[in-house]
Amino acid sequence: xxxxxxxxxxxxxxHEYELNIGPNHPGIEGNYALRLTLEGDIVVAxxxxxxxxxxxxxxxxxxxxxxxxxxxxPRICVPDPAHMEICxxxxxEMLGGLEVPARAQWIRVMQLELSRITAHLFYFGGxxxxxxxxxxxxxxxxxxxxxxxxxxxxxxxxxxxMFNVPGGVRRDLPxxxxxxxxxxLDYLESRLEDYDNLFFSNYxxxxxxxGTGPMNRQQALxxxxxxxxxxxxxxxxxxxxxxxxLVYDQIEFDIPTEEAGxxxxxILVRRRELQESIRILRQVAEQLPYIKGPVRCPLPNPLxxxxxxxxxxxxxxxxxxxxxxxxxxxxxxxxxxxxxxxPSQMHAVQVLxxxxxxxxxxxxxxxxxxxxxxxxxxxR
Amino acid sequence: MSEINYKSRGSILNPLRTLSFLARKPVxxxxxxxxxxxxxxxxxxxxxxxxxxxxxxxxxxxxEAITMIHIPELPEDPVQGVRAQRPAIxxxxxxxCGLCVDxxxxxxxxxxxxxxxxCEQHELDSYFILPDPHGMHKRFYDHGxxxxxxxxxxxLQRQSMPEREPVERLQSFDEFxxxxxxxxxxxxxxxxxxxxxxxDSCPAHMHAPEYIRAIWEQxxxxxxxxxxxxxxxxxxxxxxxxxxxxSACSIGVRGEPVAIRWLKRYAMDHVSHERIRAIxxxxxxxxxxxxxxxxxxxxxxxxxxxxxxxxEGHAVTVxxxxxxxxxxxxxxxxxxxxxxxRIADDIDVIRSMxxxxxxxxxxxxxITLAQLHENHDAVLLGIGLQFGRSTRIPGxxxxxxxxxxxxxxxxxxxxxxxxxxxxxxIGGGNTAMDMARSLARLQIAQHGLACxxxxxxxxxxxxxxxxxxxxxxxxEGITILPARGPQRCDIDDSACIDGLFTVxxxxxxxxxxxxxxxxxxxxxxxxxxxxxVEAIGQQADLALLxxxxxERLAWDRGRLQTDNRGQTSEPWLWAAGDLVNGPDVIHAVxxxxxxxxxxxxxxxxxxxxxx
Numbered sequence: 001x002x003x004x005x006x007x008x009x010x011x012x013x014x015h016e017y018e019l020n021i022g023p024n025h026p027g028i029e030g031n032y033a034l035r036l037t038l039e040g041d042i043v044v045a046x047x048x049x050x051x052x053x054x055x056x057x058x059x060x061x062x063x064x065x066x067x068x069x070x071x072x073x074p075r076i077c078v079p080d081p082a083h084m085e086i087c088x089x090x091x092x093e094m095l096g097g098l099e100v101p102a103r104a105q106w107i108r109v110m111q112l113e114l115s116r117i118t119a120h121l122f123y124f125g126g127x128x129x130x131x132x133x134x135x136x137x138x139x140x141x142x143x144x145x146x147x148x149x150x151x152x153x154x155x156x157x158x159x160x161x162m163f164n165v166p167g168g169v170r171r172d173l174p175x176x177x178x179x180x181x182x183x184x185l186d187y188l189e190s191r192l193e194d195y196d197n198l199f200f201s202n203y204x205x206x207x208x209x210x211g212t213g214p215m216n217r218q219q220a221l222x223x224x225x226x227x228x229x230x231x232x233x234x235x236x237x238x239x240x241x242x243x244x245x246l247v248y249d250q251i252e253f254d255i256p257t258e259e260a261g262x263x264x265x266x267i268l269v270r271r272r273e274l275q276e277s278i279r280i281l282r283q284v285a286e287q288l289p290y291i292k293g294p295v296r297c298p299l300p301n302p303l304x305x306x307x308x309x310x311x312x313x314x315x316x317x318x319x320x321x322x323x324x325x326x327x328x329x330x331x332x333x334x335x336x337x338x339x340x341x342x343p344s345q346m347h348a349v350q351v352l353x354x355x356x357x358x359x360x361x362x363x364x365x366x367x368x369x370x371x372x373x374x375x376x377x378x379x380r
Numbered sequence: 381m382s383e384i385n386y387k388s389r390g391s392i393l394n395p396l397r398t399l400s401f402l403a404r405k406p407v408x409x410x411x412x413x414x415x416x417x418x419x420x421x422x423x424x425x426x427x428x429x430x431x432x433x434x435x436x437x438x439x440x441x442x443x444e445a446i447t448m449i450h451i452p453e454l455p456e457d458p459v460q461g462v463r464a465q466r467p468a469i470x471x472x473x474x475x476x477c478g479l480c481v482d483x484x485x486x487x488x489x490x491x492x493x494x495x496x497x498x499c500e501q502h503e504l505d506s507y508f509i510l511p512d513p514h515g516m517h518k519r520f521y522d523h524g525x526x527x528x529x530x531x532x533x534x535x536l537q538r539q540s541m542p543e544r545e546p547v548e549r550l551q552s553f554d555e556f557x558x559x560x561x562x563x564x565x566x567x568x569x570x571x572x573x574x575x576x577x578x579x580d581s582c583p584a585h586m587h588a589p590e591y592i593r594a595i596w597e598q599x600x601x602x603x604x605x606x607x608x609x610x611x612x613x614x615x616x617x618x619x620x621x622x623x624x625x626x627s628a629c630s631i632g633v634r635g636e637p638v639a640i641r642w643l644k645r646y647a648m649d650h651v652s653h654e655r656i657r658a659i660x661x662x663x664x665x666x667x668x669x670x671x672x673x674x675x676x677x678x679x680x681x682x683x684x685x686x687x688x689x690x691x692e693g694h695a696v697t698v699x700x701x702x703x704x705x706x707x708x709x710x711x712x713x714x715x716x717x718x719x720x721x722r723i724a725d726d727i728d729v730i731r732s733m734x735x736x737x738x739x740x741x742x743x744x745x746x747i748t749l750a751q752l753h754e755n756h757d758a759v760l761l762g763i764g765l766q767f768g769r770s771t772r773i774p775g776x777x778x779x780x781x782x783x784x785x786x787x788x789x790x791x792x793x794x795x796x797x798x799x800x801x802x803x804x805x806i807g808g809g810n811t812a813m814d815m816a817r818s819l820a821r822l823q824i825a826q827h828g829l830a831c832x833x834x835x836x837x838x839x840x841x842x843x844x845x846x847x848x849x850x851x852x853x854x855x856e857g858i859t860i861l862p863a864r865g866p867q868r869c870d871i872d873d874s875a876c877i878d879g880l881f882t883v884x885x886x887x888x889x890x891x892x893x894x895x896x897x898x899x900x901x902x903x904x905x906x907x908x909x910x911x912x913v914e915a916i917g918q919q920a921d922l923a924l925l926x927x928x929x930x931e932r933l934a935w936d937r938g939r940l941q942t943d944n945r946g947q948t949s950e951p952w953l954w955a956a957g958d959l960v961n962g963p964d965v966i967h968a969v970x971x972x973x974x975x976x977x978x979x980x981x982x983x984x985x986x987x988x989x990x991x
Contacts, residue, residue, distance in 0.1 A: 067533070068442035071477035149417075156421040156491075156525045162477040170482065171531060174419060197397055294530070302483060302533050303439055304570040304596050 015039055019361070023052040027130060027365030030375035032348065034368075038361060046356035046364075048349045054379040061338045066092055067165060067302035069335070074160040076340065077377045079122045082115030083318035085164045088338075090245060091327040092166035094312035103288070104168035104295045105246045107154075110181070110284045111163065112246075112316070113277045114151065117188065118144045119319035120274045123372055127267055128199060130365040131208055136198055143191060146184055153177060168296030178285045185278050185285070192275065200271070209263035213355040213367035216261055223354065224346035227321025228273060229371055231257045232265035239317035251283050263363075263370040270372075306333050320344050320372050340380050348373035416493040420524035421476045423492050424469050424511035428454070430488035433463030434575035434630035436534075437480035437489060445473035446480065449510055458580035461628030471507040478525045482533040485573060485630040487526075494521035529634075536635025539568040541642055546855040550824045553715045557619075560639075562598075565646040569596035571631060572638050578625030583970035586610045586617075588625055588640050595643055601659060603647035608660045611969055612687040612730050613680055615722040616709050618645030622810075622846060622964045653725055660729045665693045671983050674699065674756040676743045676924070679707020680965045681957025682762025683730050683737075684972025685979070690733040692980055697756075698735060701742040703793075708764055708958070709965060711789040712811070714818045720792075744924030753952055757986070758979050760946075762972065764958040765918035771806060775869025776914065780877030784815040784915035791818055800910025801827045804880045806866050807915030808836025809844040813853045815915045820856055832858045833907050835882050837897060839863045865897055867904060869912055879908040920959050929953075945978025946971065954979055 022033030031052035037045040057076050061069050073088045074081030086108050093100060100108075125140030148158040154173050155161035163170055199205055215225070217233040230237055236255045240248040256272030258265035299305070309331035315324035321343025330336040348371070355367050416422060433454075438446040446467045454464035467480070467489070481489045492515060499517045509516055529536065543549075544556040560568060569592045578588040587606045594603035607614045621641050629637030648656070671694045675682040678700035686696045704710060706723045731737060743749060752759050768783025770776050784807065790797055801823065805816045812834055820830035834853070836843055840862040843850060853860065864882040872878040884903035890896040922940070925933070934941040934949035939960065942948050946956045956975035957968040 064442050065440075067479065068440065071442050071475050071479060152417045152420060154419065156417070156419040156478065157476065160475070162475075165533075170478075171419065174417075197394070201394060296531075298535075299533065300567070300570045301535055301573060302479070303436070303573055304593075 016044060021364060022049070027368070028375075029126065029368060029373060032373075032375035032378070034352070034356070034364065036356065036361070036364070041361045043356045043359055043361065043364065046353045048353050050349065050375065050378045052379070053376050055376075057380045058338050058340060061335050063334065065302060065333055066305055066307055066335065069338075070165055071162050074162060075376075076342070076380055077318070077320070077323075077344075077374050078159070079374065080115050080119040080319045081160050082111045082163075083316050083323050085162065086112060086246075087314050087316045087318075087323050087325050088327075089164045089166045090316070091312045091314035091325040091338075092307060094314055095310055095327060095329050096166060096307045098167045098299075099297050100168050101294045101297060102247070103172075103291045103293050106284055106288050106291055107169050107173065107295060108164065109246050109248065109251070110281060110288070111151075111155070111161065111169075113280045113284070114147055116277050116319045117274060117281075118147045119372075120270050120277075121147070123270055123319075123369075124195065124199065124267075127366070127369045128205070130369045131205060133199070133202070133205070136195070139191075139195070139198070143188065146187070150177075150181060150184060153180065165296065165299065167299050168294070170296070172295045173288070178288060181281065181285050185281055189275075189278055195271070200268075206264060208363075209267060209366065209370065210260075212263040212363050213359060213370065214260065214262040215351070215355060219354070220261065223350050225321070225351055226343050226346070227317065227319075227372075228269045229266055229321060229347060229351070231255065232269045233261040234259040239315055239322055243315065245314070245316055250287075251280050253280050263366055266370040266372075304333065306331055307335075315341070318343060320374055320377065321347070340377075342374070342377035342380060344372070344374040344377040347371040348375060348378045413495075416495050416521075416524060418493070418524065420493045420495075421478045421491045422494040422521060422524050423471075423497060423509070423516050424467075424474075424480075425490050425492050425513055425515060425523060426466060426511040427488040427490075427513050428466060429513075430486045431466055432461055432486055432488075432577070432630060432633065433465035434461075434485055434573070434577060435465070435467070436483050436485055436573045436575055436630065437467050439574065440479045440483045440533075441474075442477070442479070443473040443475055445470045445475075447508075458577075459624060459628060461577040461581060461630060461632075463577075463580075466510060466512075468508060468510040471509060479533070481525055482527055482531065483573070484527075485534060485575075486633045487532075490523045491525035492516075492521040493524040494519075534573065534631060534635075535571045536631065538571075538636035538639055539564040541639070546852075546857065549716065550821055550830060550856055553818075553821055555619075555716055555719050559649055560642055560646045562650070565595055565643060566598065568639050569593070569643055572596070573630060575630045577628040577630050578638075578640055581624045581628035582610075583624065583967045584610045584973060585970075586625070586644075588644075591647060592638065592640065592643055595647055600647050600651050601655060604651050604656055604659050605662075607644060607647065608656075608663060610973070611966075612660070612684055613709070613726050613965060613969055614644060614648045614656075615726045616680070616718060616965055617641070617969070618648050619722065620709075620713055620718050621966050624966070653728070656725075657729050657732050661732055664691050664733055667693045668695070669693045669983070671695065671758075672697070672756045673758050673760065673979060674752045675760045675762055676749075676752070677701075677707060677762040677764060677957070678705035678727075678737055678739070679762050679764050679957055680709055680968035681764075681959075681972040681975070682707070682760060683727065683735070684969045685760050685762065685956055685976040686735040686737075686972075687730045687733055688973055688976030689979060690730075690735045692976075694980075694983070696735045698737045699741045699743055699747070699752075700737060700739045702789075703739055705737045705739060707762075711792045712785060712814075714788065714814050714821075715792065716817070716821070717814070742924075744926070749924055749926060749929060756952075757983060758952050758954060760954040760956060760975055760979065761940075761959060762955075762957040762968075762975075763920065763922075763924070764968075765962075766921045767919045768914060769917040769919055771866050771914050771916060773866050773868050775871055775877075776912075778869055778871060778877055778912075780910065781869060781912045781914065784811050784913050785918055787913060788815060788818060791822070797822060799823050799826055801829065802831040802909040803833075803911040803913065804907050804909040805832060805834045805913045805915055806836075806880070807917075808834070808838045808860075808862065809915065809917075810846055810849055811918075812836065812915035813845045813849045815913050816858045817853060817856055819911075819913070820858055830857060831909075833909065834858060834860045835864045835866060835880070835907065836860065836862050837865050837885050837888050839885075861907075864905070865899055867899075870906060870908075877910055877912055879906050880912050881906050918958070943978075944974075945981075946975035947978055947982065951982070 022028040033049035035047040121140040121144040125137030128136030155163035311328040324341035326339040328337040456464040542558040549556040591603040591606040626637040823830040867881040870879040884900040886898040956971040
């Protein structure tokens, strides 16, 4: 420690004490830390401490060709990488005026919804684990793996698909893929009852999550909350419906909401979304055989590709909330600046800090997990 | 939406539900290994037979995981565009995005269906692997991620070049190719993957990747600067270069090569002549060496050497026998392919460097070589091959049988050449095509109809002429008869040429690879024509050397012997161009550079020795 950085230690009042949770802690998602001030086991103040996972994505993107960034962006959010690459591609397509063929748009919707399912299955596992229920986690991870098998089948990669390029997708679907998709959807739907029995018919889960970390709609809007966390406060806002991208305007789906705004409401919203995703995927599986044509528009050589100067703001509804890419091009072969609006930025910092205050220490992990805050997306 | 039945108070019977799981399939993964998906992105496989070492994979790799490794055992051929290097992958950096596969110009790269790599203890030394077709550590897994033509990230289609219709072309000797517009040029330039195969294959080693990049960036003056680093005949080469670069272009392995020649032409056509002069002049040395050099022949080799030597500060005088400078570029190539103004532009830039060009002076007649030697430190012969070779078939000494170089020269000199309604050209090279097409244009002007036949020894696949030239010749209604050898000229009762008898060719070379055509005498045809033109090659006119010097010089099977710099056995006498190294403009340019470098170095040694 250098002398100019030295600060006298300020001790809390004698009845309070400080506790650091993280950056490596089973109750924290990813490398992230919370500095809590406690009175007994009640939190009186919380300070979020990000930066342990900072990899400088936004800066790295400025040094890479438009095409090369496709391999970089999925890494920003590990549980839900498809939204990252597709949102980036949408932003570049806006700048370049690229016309994405219809078949590619449907394939993208399929990829996004499959990715949402993997993220939500992961989420149930994580939330259940914070309450000490590991069966749910094992099931969630095992069922997610079956979805990853499908990703492997059509994108060539299990987790980081790197399957989209600005202008479309890199490969068409393999033969017989939609049959496998339908079989998986049937299986997942049949599993929902098991999840419900294990999780929602569980006295411990309901009692521990009801009333934990509540926020009302007013607070949610002030804090910049989006996605399922916002819908858990009763506001039916969903980018897929309210600012449709790809072919979501041709697909029927409902927007599940809950009123309570507490941890239970947040879990329930996601549980219902899982079902909606299955519903969307069934429509995709119905439609795709009738949508023929290329899966990518003609592109220039990726090594000599100048995207016209300008800026674009592309937003999608990721599993965590509203994800957006603000992309600026100065007409060169690399982005001049990319800013990513990761939904977890808000959920993991101001929301988590505010909701922690007044809660008990054992609820901190649950609050963070039910908010589905994803630290890699905070530290971009 | 189904209602989720969540309860705040569970049933006491809930635990009994678990019993139902006893009868179900476990959700955990099976323990036995299973094959990865057919599309899986595993470890790299590289087909070394297909790979040309172009390093495009290295350029697209966003993690800098690919390094090109030189492998001395592999064949290396700059002319064919093959390098003895192959990509090696650092698996500590690779992210398996597969972009390398999707941009690979040869489609040699693919990814395997290997999930997890296990290897022996002694193989654990590195993450750095040189992929080959046999799989990592010789454990082969099937191909996973590969591409089809639709999935390619590189553009295999060339921008089409606007040109006039054949009927319109034949009406005049005007240039019929319009050149790229800006949009097409940018799109065409963007196809380049900057592999540099073109640079390696070009006899003059032109900086093609650099000027293509500059054209893509629309910095045309930079493109001109890059072109002038190695070639003062940029307008000429932008139109008639035999473009070895395009045969070596890595995009050409599976698609159409980048139109490097047309891009050069685009850059030259879109920068003003004044700016080109200023850019080329900027490369000139300010110092004068005080050395005087004479160059005989104002063709591409002589003028390139003159340009280089003048750039270095030497006083250069070029002597040309014909009324205008340009050599074979002006008097051997028809103006529909290469307009005189473009040659004049190139030569004007060379003159602006301080080169003095004296036309209408024939060395050996007006001035002797000995006189030149007296007044200059070095003399460079760039006299080319001025005499046409003859087939020596019966009747070939008839006045109605012409040599193509003579006839083309007469046409470019503006003489009236009377052509009969039908003509035959013997030869299968570019000169034969130029001759036939010129004759067709003259026939249209004089008779309103063209009828020209080309007979060539080679079969259609092995014709020596450029493919594009062959296509254009065919479009202009000229008949090309491959695999037919000339037998004799048919001379009628009034001693006029009436046609050419040809005979089918069985083979051209004997088993030792020597030229020994074998004919099928049962297949003889008469091609009626009032004119026969021989376009089967040229030879040098070395009368200017004089008897005494010819005696003194060293000869190699009838050719003037030079070292690899172009110096003859007489240290002051140098030779470059077609005279010693054929056969086209770009080779002459390269040879001119080589001779200029040689002369410069020799003069420096000479200065040191005498100091």
